[in-house]
Amino acid sequence: MWVLVLRRSIQAIGLLIALSFVTFLALALTPGDPLAQMEGRLSLSPEVREAWRRQWGWDQPVLVRYGRWLAQVARGHLGYSIAYQMPVSEVIGARLGATLLLTVAASVIAWGVGLPLGIVAALRAHTWIDRLHAVLMTVALTTPRFFLALVALLLAMVTGWFPLGGLHSPGIETAPAVPRILDVIHHLVLPALVLSVHPLAVISTHLRGALVEALQADFVRTARAKGLPPWVLLWRHALRPALAPVIVLLGYSIGSLLSGSAVVETVLAWPGLGQLAVEAALARDPDVLMAAVLASGAALMFGNVTADVLLMLNDPRARIEG
Amino acid sequence: MASASGFRRIWAHPRARRLLVAALGVSLLALLAGFIAPYDPRTQDREAVKMPPHRLRFRDAEGRFHLRPFFHPWRIVDRARWRYEEDRSRRYELVFFVRGEPAPLFLGVRTSWHLFGVRSAPSARRAGVFNREDRERPLRFYLLGADPLGRDVFSRLVHGARPALLIAALSLAGAFLIGFALGGLAGYYGGIGDAALMRIAELVESVPILFLLLAWRAALPLQLSVEVSLFTLVALFVLVSWAAVARITRGCVLSLKTQDFVLSALALGAGPGWILRRHLLPNALTPALIQATVMLPSFLLGEAALSFLGLGVPEPEPSWGNMLTAARDLSVLYAHPWLLAPGFAIWGLVLLFTELGEAVRAASDPRDSHSAPLM
Secondary structure, eight states: OHHHHHHHHHHHHHHHHHHHHHHHHHHHTSSSOTHHHHTTTOOOOHHHHHHHHHHHTTTSOHHHHHHHHHHHHHTTOOOEETTTTEEHHHHHHHHHHHHHHHHHHHHHHHHHHHHHHHHHHHHTTTSHHHHHHHHHHHHHHHSOHHHHHHHHHHHHHHHOOSOOSSSSOTTGGGSOHHHHHHHHHHHHHHHHHHHHHHHHHHHHHHHHHHHHHHHTSHHHHHHHHTTOOHHHIIIIIIHHHHHHHHHHHHHHHHHHHHHHHHHHHHHTTOOSHHHHHHHHHHHTOHHHHHHHHHHHHHHHHHHHHHHHHHHHHHOHHHHHOO | OHHHHHHHHHHHSHHHHHHHHHHHHHHHHHHTHHHHSSSOTTOOOGGGTTOOOOOOEEEOTTOOEEEEEEEOOEEEEETTTTEEEEOTTOOEEEEEEEEEEEEEEETTEEEEEEEEEEEEOHHHHHHTOOOHHHHHSOOOOOTTOBOTTSOBHHHHHHHHHHHHHHHHHHHHHHHHHHHHHHHHHHHHHOHHHHHHHHHHHHHHHHSOHHHHHHHHHHTSOSOOOHHHHHHHHHHHHHHHHHHHHHHHHHHHHHHHHTSHHHHHHHHTTOOHHHHIIIIIHHHHHHHHHHHHHHTHHHHHHHHHHHHHTTSSSOTTSOOHHHHHGGGGSHHHHHHOGGGGHHHHHHHHHHHHHHHHHHHHHHHHOTTSOSSOOOO
């Protein structure tokens, strides 16, 4: 089993390198170099420009530059942000933490609410509860994230229940731990709720479908014929096979949460990686963009490998196959 | 032909038919945007900055009922904060099929006819009480209010359907054609080409799409013309979505390749071109088309999100995404919530296309009859 996990991990790293190469190539094809972005703020003499170009290696061919970039990333240096005028790792560090916090919170909500909803809908299949569930989930699935974020923003303004953006209140850094954590949670609620709506609907509808199928399976009928109580039927017999497709979704949902968070973070002013990536795209800050793509790609790969492991833990057959 | 029977099957499914008609209806509305929208979506009215929607009324102050809806114009009371109040002394009514500003329709056809417009109410006309300003600058009717530049939100909304549908349709066609051709060839010939193609498809499918779109969009100049930016969006969407179609087509071709009817055609001396064209691709057509249809909503959402972030359809050209950008400003959003209207439009269209994809899939699946479920 662990050999399989190892193989998947190596594959994932290969994909990640390919992804970074493709992105690097796209960014390198930009007409002009990043120096052109600084022109607006600094007036540079041609000699200085040449010196800088040589210093940053922008006079080299693309492949050489990519090789250098890769070597530098392998040593743990992510490059230098032109817009922020500081190393990318410093720019990204705090942002990554904020995005992980948001993503984890949204995942907890999505799974914590989505699974029970899916179970209830499956147990009451083809009743009004199931139909209501289907309608609600369709609405949740089709609502654009940034529109939802705007509506949430309006709600926060009208009711005044939630703070308008930011990771914490200004000046809270010196407060004791408990109010500080409560303050961050207060800021976290709205973005996490908005971000969780879409994965919640995906999880819930998939679990409902799989569970309805599992409840009709022969082995469940046999178990019912033995006279087992309904909750044993559900928890021990039907739920486990029904969880398989939902677990596969886990990997997808981790990756999509991270890239989906870009819009939500931008609208709700959550200082995370997504917001940074959007800023970097508008400011044309190549090293920051590369790091953001790399980080979200890594999250996606991590999600896929995690899903594989969970699948194997859930289903003995998956441990042999593959 | 397999495709004809596939289409007939979809048409026979009542839900799929209804949704297909609705989608065609929306496309027709978008095509006739110049006629349905009362004004040019780019015209700025400096006297109507952030103007609220005009309130259509049927009952006047004396309680009399009017069959023809009318409204009172807004009067600016606070130019600093753009606050308006109704001017009850003046009354305008809605008229349908009127001549107004000439507007381009499509393919160079122009129309000066519009679905609706306004004129001053009959009492005012009889009394000959015309405001001088009315004659110089006819009053504009804002069904959904005006944006911070004084442009008609309704006209922009109607015109905004065009880039959305155009991008979705072109992306669908591109993803389908490329995915279908590559997937079919890879499935039939196999070998190194197949393996390489599937690795690339895997790469494309496993990347964080929005981040990649951001990075690639950033690689292009910030200011692009409308045509170039539309084409760029389509190219980006095709680039990330052909793989799903290719994988499905390849799977179909692979499983069909060893079936008896293909083997017998081979034994009769049919060449690979004939077998692909005649036996394999027609049978893979429906699943591939369905996969492409299912991706329609994500194209719509992608266009809206990128335009919203300022990386898609450029101003002043209206798109639902870039219209919502105005609502990102907290104070604007709070005081002028009608600017959220394009959000509902996106939502409705995504809902329509999602349901359409589901219905088409259900209609083409012989196991999934639309009779009542078994239990």
